[in-house]
Amino acid sequence: MRTAVLVFPGSNCDVDCYKAIEQTLGTPVEYVWHQETSLDGFDLILVPGGFSYGDYLRCGAIARFAPVMDAVKVAVERGAFVLGVCNGFQILLESGLLPGAMRKNTSLKFICQPQMLRVARNDLAFTAEYAVGEEINVPIAHGEGNYYCDEATLEELKANNQIVFTYAGTNPNGSVADIAGITNKQGNVVGMMPHPERAVSELLGSDGGKRMFTSVLNAWRERNGAVIG
Amino acid sequence: MAQSSVKSNAAKEPTAAQIAEQKIYRQMGVTEAEYELICGFLGRNPNYVEIGVFSVMWSEHCSYKNSKPVLRKFPVTGPRVLMGPGEGAGIVDIGDNQAVVFKIESHNHPSAIEPFQGAATGVGGIIRDIFSMGSRPIALMNSLRFGRLESERVKYLFEHVVSGIAGYGNCIGIPTVGGEVVFDEAYEGNPLVNAMCIGLINHDQIQRGVAKGVGNPVYYVGPATGRDGIHGATFASEELTAESEAKRPAVQVGDPFMEKLCLEACLELIASGNLVGIQDMGAAGLTCSSAEMAAKAGNGIELYLDEVPQRETGMTPYEMMLSESQERMLFVCTPEQEEAATAIFDRWGIICKKVGKVTDDGRLRLFHKGEQVADMPVQELTEACPTYNKPSKVPAYYEANASVDTTRYEEPADLQAVLEKLLDVPSIASKEWVYNQYDYMVRTGTVIGPGSDAAVVHVPGTRKALATSTDCNGRYVYLDPEMGGRIAVAEAARNVVCSGAEPLAITDNLNFGSPDKPEIFWQLTTSVDGMAEACRVLETPVIGGNVSLYNENTKGAIYPTPVIGMVGLIHDLDHITSQGFKAEGDAIFLIGETNVEFGGSEYQASIFNVVEGRPPVIDLAVEKTMQNALLGSIQAGLVQSAHDLSEGGLGVALAESCISGKRGASVSIESTLRADAVLYSESQSRVLVSTTQANAAAFAEAIGKAGVPIAQIGTVTGETLNVSINGASKIAAQVSKLQQIWKDAIPCRMA
Amino acid sequence: MLKAIVYVTIKENVLDPQGSAVQGALHKLGFPEANHVRIGKYMEITLDTNNEQEAAAKVQVMCEKLLANTVVEDYRFELVQTVEA
């Protein structure tokens, strides 16, 4: 499995995503500059957190126009796995790959803290190794994670089972229906505010996010009938 | 251009003769004697640009004219020190060809006026100091002081300083892993905002800001220059008055996104080897960076000011030289390196423009619109500012405090109520409200984030980690600068030791009132004596720092607050220790000796509403022995948790270890001292430690053998904190209840 | 030259955390009469053109593509003539 970590001006968690793949999977991983126009040959695409373009105007609004985002659309079409974390989730929303939009946290403050999430479905490449209803510790760190979509879209998300993670306990940011992460209809694109790449080792406080990476590797193996990767 | 055109101000500038006759230099903070010196160096009267450049280079902020004689007292060398004070930041070896780079800096005055931008640009400035050395910044710390959390203005300052720090650090993607916040009337109207940055570097990547190689081009990097913060450097060296309020445009706006790009591009440039020297444009922008780079190489520099990228129209040479627009750097390379160097900045989309060249005449020459507009000798600009040995006088309050009996307070009947009250004091209470706004986890290296004695950050690719803490108890320093200075260093070292680290070195930020007042100058020199002594005994040299004077408001000076930023080395990840109790049944020890010491304590201030007498006494040799013994035990794997005793004494330390560990404790102490002293005295060199039962005996023996007093005082158990003294129960409180008080104190006041 | 003045506001039926927070703060400051607060963006874009029609078409595209996120925001704009500096 080849992984691409996209790098936009202002990406910060690109390094963390890269390290997470390197340390938990040991599979090939490369940084891909926002000016690149092709993601051919990549099986997993990580859209990292950070403050692309300073998050000026709206989070993710400017990054969405980077040439590499056209390549992401092509990759999504061919079924590549795409995971957008935090700012990456915001970019996926702005580019229309996932439905909805982000607002400022209700507290209007940036919030960084350990966070319990509830896994809503485990029939996805990214969540196969979790149990439905399982609670995992995956930290959050964002100022605009207050997910919004209108009633109709919410109904559709529910009907299509597109909600992947919800916040357990107190909702930290005010998101609609306690949503922490969603997927597209095909299930190959996941966007989430919490940072699984920060939760891959007990040394850093939690390994609750690790199975997202091992899950997707397994899914890739199954898909490709490969033994190694 | 759409911008409304601003007519050149050059026509309005006073002439050299007018500057001399009307003594205009005095408005710039240049004394008559200094002016005469400058005239001598130039062989004529300086024009407006020249006097402007001299005035910032000779301001306290850049020249340390009032503090240099004091700073000479610090020990600045040691076996691990690779670079001491003098460059942007100091550097300490951590083995394997790696080194740690760190420095602290203040942004007190700008933050008092515009707290968000003041704090944000403070963070931006210190980050540039670190990466301009060639180092990758890996952590930020901050040390803050505000007035009491009661008035709307203090809440406003607190709220916006914190969000300014968060706004900058989060956006640039460097974790803010710790710091300290203290609220005290002494800082009303004059908050302190000190930011520290820590970076990693390989020995062979260390950069120096030198303009070597006559004929080499000089490049400007970063956003265009505007009229931001002109005269910011002199501004930082003045007292806050209604008049300085009127100088508001002196506040600069930070752009962390731009700095992120600048950081990545500069590190890429350095890794590529395509440069000769690089320096950030900090205080006094283009002036300071160009003069210092030339001076360090023994060369001169010519600048062609028409080439300087400008954000506004009609900027004068004076404005360009003195602008403090943020996120800018200056570098020198060879003509052969130019193409590769500029290509890097192109890729990152950052302005990179040739603005001058290195010369052999030792002069800073400025050209504008085809004319030479200034010509000054660089050594004189950077080195020749006179230093002043200010008069010093022991203040009356200090003499008077000698006879204050700090044991005369009547012991309160309910010592649990005292604990609850102390946990509700904002300076002691949980700082979660603050640090949850900081991304303290980005870069996935934070092993211990905010909330323990020291923060711990992993050194990637190794088994090593760095521990860091900032500390200063201004009340102690006020009551006894020498003792307070010692304690500040000792406490910072103790915090770092408690996390399992060997203290390496310090950076310091000397926040004081006006040195023109002999009593304040006495505080400054005396506290530095104490700090220097502690640095010698604890073997933690000073590798850099910052001086912020004139921290006064209408009510007088702040408490003297020399903030210490300590960095320690954890040799193996297994040694990392935190303050929370770890497991049911663990043994709890108190090491160190307790005396009745209430002077300057939180107990004295919060329960008896006075700050008087003498602060606790510290014996540095005892401290050193204790730290060595404790660190040895931690490294030997004997220790489960360690927490140093500081504000609020044993009572607060016990509560904090319980809260952090989400566990109770049963403690019983035999003592000849009064019970309130057992619980709330702030005697130094003490640490609360827990060990497994299996290791208890070995730990007690190891500490005892070193000659350090030690007592097993209880065990970790249940969900309540129970403390009895000489058989009488003094505290029996649910940990959850204590936690509630401690956690709610700040949010409730801010709601 | 023309200047486009663009107003971007959060849609009426979307809960606006910033507006609510400011309203709360105004009440605390002693202004109970502030009973509904909406916060949006105000942008000024100077355009190197004098052709109003063309400019209007372009600004419309800018708004749709970048300046507003029409999932949650509404926008409107005006064009004004500015005097050459």
Next chain:
Amino acid sequence: MLKAIVYVTIKENVLDPQGSAVQGALHKLGFPEANHVRIGKYMEITLDTNNEQEAAAKVQVMCEKLLANTVVEDYRFELVQTVEA
């Protein structure tokens, strides 16, 4: 009822990082004619009062104390009559 419309803009000579970033994005999007972008805030505050003079005085205080950061921002406002909903 009255509605206060408040415009908060960054002072002329103060850096507007947001405006610069948006300007850069507009250029890349194919709008080179967008040559100067400044971004400010636009606020609507409904006021439970009909007394214009009083309202104006109050909105002025709101701006000074809360809505604008007068160190780096300018503000102006208008009052408009609204029909009771």
